[in-house]
Amino acid sequence: MDALKGLPEATVIRDPSDLEAYLRDESHVRGVLPLAAVKPHGPAALRELVRRAKAEGFGLVPRGAGTGKAGGCVPTARSVVVDFSAWPGELRVSPQDLCLHAPASTLLRDVKAAAAAHGLFYPPDPNSWESCALGGTLATNAGGPNACKYGMTRHWVLAVDALLEDGEVHTFGIPSVKANAGPNLAQLLVGSEGIFGFIVGATLRLTPAPREFTTLLLPARRWSDLLDLPGRLFAAGFLPSAFEFFDPAVLAELRAHGPEEARRLPGEALAILEFDERGCTSDAFLEALLDLLGPLADGLEVAADERQRQALWGVRRLTSAFLKERHPRKVSEDIVVPRSRLAEFFEGLERLGLPAVTYGHLGDGNLHVNLLAAGETDPAEVEGQVLALFRLAVSLGGTLSGEHGIGLAKREAFLALTDPAQLRALRALKQALDPCNIFNPGKVI
Numbered sequence: 001m002d003a004l005k006g007l008p009e010a011t012v013i014r015d016p017s018d019l020e021a022y023l024r025d026e027s028h029v030r031g032v033l034p035l036a037a038v039k040p041h042g043p044a045a046l047r048e049l050v051r052r053a054k055a056e057g058f059g060l061v062p063r064g065a066g067t068g069k070a071g072g073c074v075p076t077a078r079s080v081v082v083d084f085s086a087w088p089g090e091l092r093v094s095p096q097d098l099c100l101h102a103p104a105s106t107l108l109r110d111v112k113a114a115a116a117a118h119g120l121f122y123p124p125d126p127n128s129w130e131s132c133a134l135g136g137t138l139a140t141n142a143g144g145p146n147a148c149k150y151g152m153t154r155h156w157v158l159a160v161d162a163l164l165e166d167g168e169v170h171t172f173g174i175p176s177v178k179a180n181a182g183p184n185l186a187q188l189l190v191g192s193e194g195i196f197g198f199i200v201g202a203t204l205r206l207t208p209a210p211r212e213f214t215t216l217l218l219p220a221r222r223w224s225d226l227l228d229l230p231g232r233l234f235a236a237g238f239l240p241s242a243f244e245f246f247d248p249a250v251l252a253e254l255r256a257h258g259p260e261e262a263r264r265l266p267g268e269a270l271a272i273l274e275f276d277e278r279g280c281t282s283d284a285f286l287e288a289l290l291d292l293l294g295p296l297a298d299g300l301e302v303a304a305d306e307r308q309r310q311a312l313w314g315v316r317r318l319t320s321a322f323l324k325e326r327h328p329r330k331v332s333e334d335i336v337v338p339r340s341r342l343a344e345f346f347e348g349l350e351r352l353g354l355p356a357v358t359y360g361h362l363g364d365g366n367l368h369v370n371l372l373a374a375g376e377t378d379p380a381e382v383e384g385q386v387l388a389l390f391r392l393a394v395s396l397g398g399t400l401s402g403e404h405g406i407g408l409a410k411r412e413a414f415l416a417l418t419d420p421a422q423l424r425a426l427r428a429l430k431q432a433l434d435p436c437n438i439f440n441p442g443k444v445i
């Protein structure tokens with residue numbers, strides 16, 4: 001592609017066989033072959049890319065590690081993928097300011113490790129945390145098990161360095177939790193899925209690392225017994241740092257076909273609960289918890305040490321990858337309903353008769369509903385099933401995505417189910433920040 005000739009500070013990939021790798025993320029969506037992919041090594045590359053994209057009318061599709069589940073980083077027609085994996089910069093921890101600064105290319109696992117090396121904690125923990133990139137987690141406002149207590153990525157972002165349509169990098173925010181000089185543009189960029197500009201770095205809030213953990217494997221004899229537990233826990237003053245679950249169908253799938261460690265999982269349904277506050281390993285804490293669990297505590301396993309704790313989490317972490325490997329063309333959604341309406345949601349799901357299996361983040365009502373047979377089903381039928389699922393979540397006061405975002409996968413449903421006033425506001429923002437529509441065109445709105 002001539003428009004990229006002589007691009008400074010960049011590796012340009014043009015060979016169609018190398019570009020194939022950019023067609024997909026971890027969703028079911030497949031993009032179209034991009035004009036090229038560019039790995040920028042410095043701001044001059046981005047500045048020039050923006051100038052040429054405006055002049056030539058092609059789109060710029062930012063990509064982190066490509067682990068997204070909404071087709072957000074897959075290329076659309078006449079676009080160039082901007083692969084941030086080689087973006088330069090140093091990770092700097094500032095214990096005095098309880099924050100760190102890192103470039104967008106940093107893997108989330110390295111962000112978490114750098115904080116931990118100072119006895120500090122960066123809580124966001126999408127289950128892809130070992131492979132996803134910081135820029136991607138900011139652009140998607142990633143969640144994860146810890147969001148149950150600590151909130152999503154946006155709660156931990158103090159400032160964002162972003163390259164906007166003028167081709168320059170601007171920093172929005174300061175390294176302090178207090179910054180109230182006008183509306184917070186950093187937060188507008190968090191979760192914007194690359195449609196307003198490129199995130200090239202960020203300053204992240206840290207907190208002292210938790211030192212105690214109580215991690216429980218909680219098998220339920222009756223699946224329905226788990227559904228009011230999140231509400232009961234919170235109402236009684238417990239604040240789990242994670243509350244994950246497997247419904248009977250996922251559990252059966254794991255037991256029958258999963259790896260060795262998954263074959264022995266007990267219960268009709270199963271939860272993993274974790275607490276990390278000071279005192280959570282004390283007898284008094286456990287007694288109070290057992291009291292509240294009542295009959296649910298039968299069969300409970302408590303991780304005795306860090307090795308056992310990691311073993312419990314290992315099973316949870318492998319679930320998504322296992323299902324994807326076994327059902328490569330499955331459709332995976334991530335709806336949310338308020339905790340207090342979980343039972344109603346599952347009743348509604350049963351009424352709809354969707355061939356779905358569900359697992360995920362029960363503690364915050366964020367459920368990964370998977371249509372395993374989607375690849376072998378008529379696409380129009382799958383579309384109808386997904387829309388029915390979204391409508392159910394919305395009817396209960398929830399929404400169609402808790403953490404994966406809209407991307408390409410949920411765009412049509414998002415446009416159909418969102419308040420028109422919200423869509424108008426989003427379009428006005430897009431027009432103001434990206435008047436030439438070069439940043440991730442065709443995504444979200």
Ligand SMILES: Cc1cc2nc3c(=O)[nH]c(=O)nc-3n(C[C@H](O)[C@H](O)[C@H](O)COP(=O)(O)OP(=O)(O)OC[C@H]3O[C@@H](n4cnc5c(N)ncnc54)[C@H](O)[C@@H]3O)c2cc1C
Nearest residue numbers: 064065066067068072126127133135136139143194199403
């Ligand atoms: C096994 C597995 C488990 C997962 N578990 C979770 C989970 O628990 N919680 C959760 O939230 N997600 C989860 N995900 C989804 C995914 O890992 C997250 O959304 C992650 O944040 C994506 O990061 P990435 O670097 O791979 O981004 P990509 O997939 O590369 O991109 C995601 C979006 O961000 C945009 N983007 C990427 N980089 C930039 C940038 N520098 N500037 C602007 N926009 C950019 C892209 O255009 C795209 O729209 C999981 C995925 C897998 C495969």
